[in-house]
Structures are given as C-alpha cells and as structure tokens.
Amino acid sequence: MSAGENDLELAEPHLRQVLASVGLDIGYEAAEGDILHCRDENGRLIPVLDLVGGFGSLILGHNHPEINSYAKELLDLRTPVHAQFSRHPHANELAAELTKVIRREFGIDEPYYAIFANSGAEAIEIAIKHAELDRAARLAELSADITAHIDTARGLILAGKAVLSLDAYSAAGVPQIAGAGADVAFEQLAAAIDRRNAELLSKPPLFLAPEGSFHGKLVGSVQLTHNPAVRTPFRSLAAQARFVPLDDPSAIRKTVEQEQTTPLLDLTLDDGVVVVTERPLPVFAAFVLEPVQGEGGIRPVSREFAEEIRRVADELGCPVVVDEIQSGMGRTGAFFAGSHIGLHGDYVTLAKSLGGGLAKISVTLIRASRYRREFEIVHSSTFAKDGFSTLIALKTLSLLEAGDGRAYRTAEERGIRLTSMLQAIKADYPDVIKDVRGRGLMLGVEFHDQSASASEPLQATARAGFFGFTLAGYLLRAHQVRAFPTASAVNTLRLEPSIGLTDAQIDQVETAFRAACALLRDQDGHSLTSG
Numbered sequence: 001m002s003a004g005e006n007d008l009e010l011a012e013p014h015l016r017q018v019l020a021s022v023g024l025d026i027g028y029e030a031a032e033g034d035i036l037h038c039r040d041e042n043g044r045l046i047p048v049l050d051l052v053g054g055f056g057s058l059i060l061g062h063n064h065p066e067i068n069s070y071a072k073e074l075l076d077l078r079t080p081v082h083a084q085f086s087r088h089p090h091a092n093e094l095a096a097e098l099t100k101v102i103r104r105e106f107g108i109d110e111p112y113y114a115i116f117a118n119s120g121a122e123a124i125e126i127a128i129k130h131a132e133l134d135r136a137a138r139l140a141e142l143s144a145d146i147t148a149h150i151d152t153a154r155g156l157i158l159a160g161k162a163v164l165s166l167d168a169y170s171a172a173g174v175p176q177i178a179g180a181g182a183d184v185a186f187e188q189l190a191a192a193i194d195r196r197n198a199e200l201l202s203k204p205p206l207f208l209a210p211e212g213s214f215h216g217k218l219v220g221s222v223q224l225t226h227n228p229a230v231r232t233p234f235r236s237l238a239a240q241a242r243f244v245p246l247d248d249p250s251a252i253r254k255t256v257e258q259e260q261t262t263p264l265l266d267l268t269l270d271d272g273v274v275v276v277t278e279r280p281l282p283v284f285a286a287f288v289l290e291p292v293q294g295e296g297g298i299r300p301v302s303r304e305f306a307e308e309i310r311r312v313a314d315e316l317g318c319p320v321v322v323d324e325i326q327s328g329m330g331r332t333g334a335f336f337a338g339s340h341i342g343l344h345g346d347y348v349t350l351a352k353s354l355g356g357g358l359a360k361i362s363v364t365l366i367r368a369s370r371y372r373r374e375f376e377i378v379h380s381s382t383f384a385k386d387g388f389s390t391l392i393a394l395k396t397l398s399l400l401e402a403g404d405g406r407a408y409r410t411a412e413e414r415g416i417r418l419t420s421m422l423q424a425i426k427a428d429y430p431d432v433i434k435d436v437r438g439r440g441l442m443l444g445v446e447f448h449d450q451s452a453s454a455s456e457p458l459q460a461t462a463r464a465g466f467f468g469f470t471l472a473g474y475l476l477r478a479h480q481v482r483a484f485p486t487a488s489a490v491n492t493l494r495l496e497p498s499i500g501l502t503d504a505q506i507d508q509v510e511t512a513f514r515a516a517c518a519l520l521r522d523q524d525g526h527s528l529t530s531g
Contacts, residue, residue, distance in 0.1 A: 022470050024472060026038050029045070031063055032061070034050050034058075034062070034497050034500060035048065046480060048481070049480060049482065049505055050482045050497070051481065051496065055352065056353065056442065057353050057357060059498055060353070060396065060407075060499065061357065062357060062498075063358075064358075067395055070395050071392060074387075081387065081388050088390070090390040094114070094394050098363070106336075108367070110367055110369060112348070112366060113365070113367075113368060114364070115366070118361065118362060118389075120216060120323075120326075120349065123362035124215045124216050124221040124224065124321075124325075124364075125218055125221055128224070130379075131207075131318070133375055135318070146264065146267075150193065150194075153274045154186060164186065165275040168274065169189060174189060193266075193267070196265055200264055201264075201281075203283075206284050207241040207285055208252070208286070208287040209226065209241045209289060210245070210305075211243045212293050212297060213226045213288070213290060214226070214293065214294055214487065215290075219238050220238045220239070224241050225295075242255050242259060246296075246299060249304050249308035249309075252305075252312050256312055264279040264281050282317065286318055286320070287312075287321065291338040292326075292327040292332060292438060294486065295489075296489060297446065297486050297489030298437050298438040298494055299437060300337075300439060306338070306342060310343075319347055322336075322338050322343055322345030322348050324336055324338065324348055324349060326352060326442070329353035330400050330499070331441050332411065332439040332442055333440040340439065346366070347364060347365065347367075349363070349364050350363050353396070354393050356393065356399075360383075361392070407499050412440050414440075414499060417503070417506060418495065418497075418501070418506055419436060421510050434446045442496055444493065444494050445513070447493070449467075449491060456525065467490060468486075468491055469490075470528065474529070479511065479512035480508075481512040
C-alpha cells in the first residue's frame, strides 16, 4: 500500500467528518474508571470525564482492576474461546445466577433459559426469532385443530348424523350451489374455509413497541426502533412493528383491536348442526419495550403502562420482551430497571455492562413456560457461550452482588446526588433546560429547542438537528466533559457514568453544564460553537 493510501480514511469516513464538524473526533489512548485520556496539541495527556460510559456498558467503569486482573488470569490459563458443540458449564452457571436475580427482584419461581450472543441487537434478534417460532407453532396447532374439526364435521354430515347450518355459506363468504348434494356442498364450504385460513395464516407477524423505542439496527431489531430515519430504509426486510404512545396506556388495546379484525374460520357442532365459528388469529408475536428508554431521550415507563402491557399481552397470549440492555445491570439502583415498576418480562435481554466493560456478551433469558427447545437447533452463534466472556460476566455479576447489592445502592445514591445537582441548574436556567429525567445513573437532560434562537449559529445547528452534538462538542473542548445526545431525541444529553463517580467529578459536571447554560441564556452561539 502506498503512502497516499495509508492516509485514506477507510473506517466509516463520513461519521468521522460529522464528528469533526462539532469537535468530537478525538482519539483516546487510555482509560480507567470514568476517565478517558487524550493528547492535546502539545502531546500532553489530558483527562476527560466520560459520562457516555460506553452507552451504558460501563457500570463498573473503564478497565476495572479486578476484571482486568481476572481477564489476564483467564488468558494465562488458556481458557477456551472456541469450543462449539460441547458442554459450557460457565454459561450454565451464569444463566442460573441471573435466574436467581430475577426470582429475587420479581418473585417469579420458574427458571429462565438462556440463549447467549455477542451484542444487544443480537439479543433482541434472538427474542423476536424465538417469539415468532412460538407464534408459528401456535398457528400450526390452531390450524391442525381446525382441520380436525372439519374432518369430524365431514364424517358426521356424510353419515347423515349432522347437517350444515342455514347461514354456514354466508358466514364463510361463499355462494351455495343450488341442488348440490350434502357432500358437494360441504366440500365447497370446507375449501372456502381452507383458502381463507391459509391466506390469513401466511401473513407475517406484527410486533408492538412504544414510540421512542430503540432496540438495535440489525434487520429485525431495526423494525422495533421507532426513529424513522433509522428504520424506514429497511422496513421491507423484516416483520413490522406497531408503535403506541408511551404516555397513553389505553392506546395499547386500541392498536391491538385495529390489527385483529379478520378471524380464522372453524366448524363446530351444536346439537347436530355444523356451524361456522370464528377463531382469533395470533397476529402479534411479542410486545418489546425498555423500562427506561435510552435512545428515545431517557424516558422511564410508567407503572400504569407496564400493567396495561401485561394485561393485553396475557389476553393475546403473546410474550412481553423487556429490553434491559442499557437499563439493566444495576444502573437504575436495582439489577433490573423493570423491577421498580413491576415490569417482569417473559423474555429479558441483557448486554452492555454484562461484559464488565471488557467482554462482548449478551443473553436472552426466556421463562420456562415460554421456552421452545427446538430453537437451540435453528439458531446459533459462533462466539456465543465462550468460556472467556461468560466467566467475565460471572465476575461482573459477583462484583455487583457483593455486599448484599452494595453496587445498586451506590448507583441509587450517586444518581440522587447527580440528579439533585442537575435539577438545581434547571431551576436556575428554566429557559435553557426543559427537563431532567431518568433514574439512578441513567439520566437525561433535555434542553429547550434552539431552532428559533436569536443567535444564527445556534439556530443553524438546531435546525440541522445537530444542537445536541454541538453542545457535546463545547463540553468536551471547554470543560473536558464527554456527554452525547440520545439518537432519537437530539436535544437530550444522556449521562451514564459508573458507580465510581466521585463528588469532585459531579462538581466538574456542574461547572461545565452551568457554563453551557449561561452561554445559551445569553444566546452566545459563537462561544458555544467555537469553544
């Protein structure tokens, strides 16, 4: 490769240009706790307070010493990574430990089976694949049941032991052949029912999700991500979702009713008369949601919304998938954020902090009464369940559970301290900060829209949808504080530090945010955009 080719930017060059436009294209050389280190123009190593936290992956911080030491030990022991189609005792132990946490926080007795993968989006893919496998199996059972009923009715009618109801043909939407014998008439009816049911049974599934949701960007998971800019280009590739407003529990049932208007047809016997009856078609494969929306602007789900989800899902017979990929692992003051509102999932997904900031691992937990063993044969992943990652996850879990869950209490306490500080800034700058939301160490600070700002630079960056990134660039350049906006709520900065966040670091955040608010209050767009 020539020297000129070495200078080419080949690893996502457009993203690099976008980051450079707001001063975020920084290369980091070292990290520990909540600190990243980069070099200034003079080559000096500069500490940066990292509030991004790997988008929720660093509940224990960068390069936790116990995890790093344990990783080195595992590597020195030549722990297998590739041992597919063999026993995986560490994965089994991890699944058992996670089931214990579920039982403790939700009071659920039955076990949860585990399917492992490498990222959060893959965990969601597993959940929606398993949910559709389950729906398809239920459809097959329903179809077989109807076929058996039709065969039974056929035998009774041909034997002269039953007759068709007078409205059977109209109920099935077919004309009756004048003068036709019982056998011909019945076969015409049965064929019409078969055609109608076959067409309905072949329709793809639907999923339910709240507006503002984010569940990944793979072919299946992107359909559950509400942001149209992310989802729309790929909507033809996989099963679609129906989105309901997060603040309107009543919309859940209304949405379901809108989609379940065409039932399957069946034949049943009523006192010697064969009648056409309707059977509801399982349209929805699952309801998927985050207890606290991450990319949607750090928006917690209400208990009322969670309770209505459970009621409707139970009526439909479809599972609830709780995405704890960003909110789980203790970040909100409990291992599962859903435990704060009684939101227990039939499926639960975990990733990010499960790997202790080091290993790439995710898991989809499925309660035993919902689990289909055949899924283990039709789904696999090369790196899933490897010894190194599952042992790192077990170590992470042990650190979180130590001291009767001391880490969870710390997350809650640090979150209260951080939230109180941010609320005080909001009180001093009510025209700048619109809201402070979240729980524990998963917080969002929403700024008022600047698209009508008197400052031309602020107005331009807001109208381009870059206000949050511009603000992030200022905080980084001027105060060495790293915070990013959420993807689908670009005026909201997310704060997801580790449980090691110190009072001094919270003071640094306060200084940085107050300085930014002062510039926004004074409409000093030049200072904010130029650093």
